Amino acid sequence: MIESVDAATVRARLDSGSAPLLVDVRTPAEFEGAHIPGAVNLPLGELDQHAGRVARDASEQVVLVCQSGPRAEQARRRLAAAGLDDAVVLTGGMNAWAAADGPAVHGPQRWALDRQVRLVAGSIVLVAALLSLWWTPAVFVAAFVGAGLAFAGITNTCAMVHLLSKLPYNRPTERVDVEASLARISRAGSRT
Known part of the structure; x- marks a missing residue:
């Protein structure tokens, strides 16, 4: 099975008219900063709650998108557990999409959360070492920060990302409408 x-x-596939259903699992602020035209924003935390509905209602192949791949892979595994076996991950995420000069809808630019984590964690370690x-003591x-980063690498989760995503800077100007996203997913197969 292709993953x-x-x-x-x-x-x-987008250029040929046989577009897959693009589901972007990044935060609303990341999605607002740049996303593939036609993509549906369903953040990973919301996907957890609605994986069964997405698995049931998606009538065409789902391509999952995040910034670099790990969150999309988490989403793929969760959808597979809910019964959607043919969802795939965009390798390299939006980073790869931008590198391939793929078209994107741009909004307010913010630093990606992984870049913010590197800055904050690195700064804490540097200051503590000095x-x-x-x-x-x-x-x-x-x-402690090193142990947290090691844990994040092992579990593919990051508490610092969760905390940083709560900052006003990382909040979108508009909240994601989960029901509208789910409705777009369920109607995707009815497009001609």
């Missing part, structure tokens, strides 16, 4: 598809293949030169702060 991923590259940007060139998706673009060719502070530990004068106050030795500060090294435990750096160790």
Whole structure:
């Protein structure tokens, strides 16, 4: 079973008129910043609650999109568990889409959450390491952040992403309408 598809293949399908159903599982703010034209925004947290409905109602192949791939892969596994076996992940996500010069709808630009995590985690570790030169216990702060990053890598989840996504900077100007997204998914197969 195919679990991923590259940007060139998706673009060719879009150009040929046999477009797959693009479901972007990033946060609404990330989606608002840039997304593939025609994509439906259904954030990963909302997909968890509605995976059964998506699996039941999607009548064409679903291509899952995130920034770089891991969240889309999580979504694919959740949809497979709900009974949708043919959903695929856009390999490399929006990063690969942009690198392939794929068309995109652009809105307010924000730093991607993974970039924000690298900045915050790196800054905390740097400050803690420098502070530990004068106050030795500060090294435990750096160790805590390192342990958190290792845990995030092992589990493919990140508490810091969750916290950063709550900041006003990372909030979209409009909230995602989950019911409208689910309705678009269910009507996708009726398009001609």
